[in-house]
Amino acid sequence: MANVVVIGTQWGDEGKGKVVDLLTEKADCVVRFQGGNNAGHTLVVEGTQYIFHLIPSGILHPGKVCMIGNGVVLDPGVLLQEMDRLNGLGRSVTPDNLVISRYTHIIMPYHRALDLARENAKGHGKIGTTGRGIGPCYEDKVCRSGIRLHDLFDEQALRSKLERNLKEKNFLLEHFFGASPLEVDAVAEEYLAYGRRLAPFADNVSERLQQSVRENRHIHFEGAQGTHLDIDHGTYPYVTSSNTVAGNACCGSGIGPTRIHAVLGVVKAYTTRVGGGPFPTELEDETGERIRAVGGEFGSTTGRPRRCGWLDMVVVNSAVRLNGLAGLIITKLDVLTGIPKLKICVSYRCGTRSLDMVPPELEALEKCEPVCREFDGWEEDLRGIRRYQDLPLNTRRYLEAVEELSGVPIGIVSVGPAREETILLKDPFQ
Ligand code: IMP
Numbered sequence: 001m002a003n004v005v006v007i008g009t010q011w012g013d014e015g016k017g018k019v020v021d022l023l024t025e026k027a028d029c030v031v032r033f034q035g036g037n038n039a040g041h042t043l044v045v046e047g048t049q050y051i052f053h054l055i056p057s058g059i060l061h062p063g064k065v066c067m068i069g070n071g072v073v074l075d076p077g078v079l080l081q082e083m084d085r086l087n088g089l090g091r092s093v094t095p096d097n098l099v100i101s102r103y104t105h106i107i108m109p110y111h112r113a114l115d116l117a118r119e120n121a122k123g124h125g126k127i128g129t130t131g132r133g134i135g136p137c138y139e140d141k142v143c144r145s146g147i148r149l150h151d152l153f154d155e156q157a158l159r160s161k162l163e164r165n166l167k168e169k170n171f172l173l174e175h176f177f178g179a180s181p182l183e184v185d186a187v188a189e190e191y192l193a194y195g196r197r198l199a200p201f202a203d204n205v206s207e208r209l210q211q212s213v214r215e216n217r218h219i220h221f222e223g224a225q226g227t228h229l230d231i232d233h234g235t236y237p238y239v240t241s242s243n244t245v246a247g248n249a250c251c252g253s254g255i256g257p258t259r260i261h262a263v264l265g266v267v268k269a270y271t272t273r274v275g276g277g278p279f280p281t282e283l284e285d286e287t288g289e290r291i292r293a294v295g296g297e298f299g300s301t302t303g304r305p306r307r308c309g310w311l312d313m314v315v316v317n318s319a320v321r322l323n324g325l326a327g328l329i330i331t332k333l334d335v336l337t338g339i340p341k342l343k344i345c346v347s348y349r350c351g352t353r354s355l356d357m358v359p360p361e362l363e364a365l366e367k368c369e370p371v372c373r374e375f376d377g378w379e380e381d382l383r384g385i386r387r388y389q390d391l392p393l394n395t396r397r398y399l400e401a402v403e404e405l406s407g408v409p410i411g412i413v414s415v416g417p418a419r420e421e422t423i424l425l426k427d428p429f430q
Helices: 016-024 076-088 109-122 134-142 149-153 155-176 184-201 205-214 286-295 313-323 362-366 393-406
Strands: 003-008 029-032 041-045 048-052 065-068 098-101 219-222 262-268 271-273 307-309 327-331 341-350 353-355 369-376 410-414 422-424
Touching: 003 016, 003 313, 016 041, 016 219, 016 327, 016 410, 029 205, 065 205, 076 184, 098 184, 098 205, 109 134, 109 155, 109 184, 149 155, 149 184, 155 184, 205 219, 262 313, 286 307, 313 341, 313 393, 327 393, 341 393, 369 393, 393 410
Parallel strands: 003 219, 003 262, 029 065, 029 219, 065 098, 262 327, 327 410
Antiparallel strands: 041 048, 271 307, 341 353, 341 369, 410 422
């Protein structure tokens, strides 16, 4: 029996969706514990493309239970659309395969309005948020004025919280940002209707997880975003509003740390970043454009082009430390095929200092220059390869460098978007 957390080691978009989908075959429950519909997983299964923002991708596997933990911020309109789309594709979503924590905070229309208004007001120095209201929803959670899923089942409670919140939010929207105010009645009606549809899915996720542990079931915790977007440990302020590191799997779902057996880190074979913020190995040239085009590096939530760059082991090694990684999963290796010379960043030069970890201060990181090792590339198409020993010599050298530089073994290598385009070296649930 093993309960495993899977985390992105970079700035998100590492290809976790496919990894989680693969690992779900061995798991009984899949749990999301932070973030919201700022995340996006694209999956190709039996020729059909699925895009998930909220529902764990484990929903595509019959017999598995997907859970949305209290640490997630939930936009109920988006969730219901996602459920309807899946139902339309013959993948039914029912209370048997989806459980949502009653204590999940709800993204309200004023959160979205404030997120957009604030970003627009920032001009230079924009975080580049996804505009989904994620930050403002977490703000209300922390200042204890949030609305949680169970509030949508109680008209009186919802109206009184809305009246209180809208007084302040409307003042800000109208008089500070010059945006339109919102009406209590319209918002209450919309959200009570969501509540009626979501009530059968609401439960105490922490208790359900305890039950799963008692029954020796495999639980898989699916991280969203990536380690360096963590609100505490990321490249602040260019981060998301939740803790994306593995430790938050416990707080965001209500399971104790002693119940977690392993943490695996997903490493894209190169690096990408969406939105603002420092990115030492960024390639603003033809190679960067080629990686973006071949890798389809456009946000699955916002469609924005992702910034692309070389693999940065300073970034990955900081994630090894912050998450206590026991194994690495390499994704999108096939995207590098045909690039004659590849680089891996092994340290940063910051003035006269050499750094092997990402410095927490933005000002220091902005001054860092990457120190890279060069590798010969490969021409062979990797997508049909299923055994490690069949990979080209130069590909294996690239992977061996990742293991050597991180000191963490590679368990899985993904060589294409489809489920079967995968090389399994070690079963993560063993
Ligand atoms: P927010 O999470 O919408 O507040 O956005 C804050 C920052 O996190 C922005 O730079 C976003 O582009 C980034 N971000 C949020 N979610 C993701 C994701 O799933 N992948 C990559 N970047 C993300």
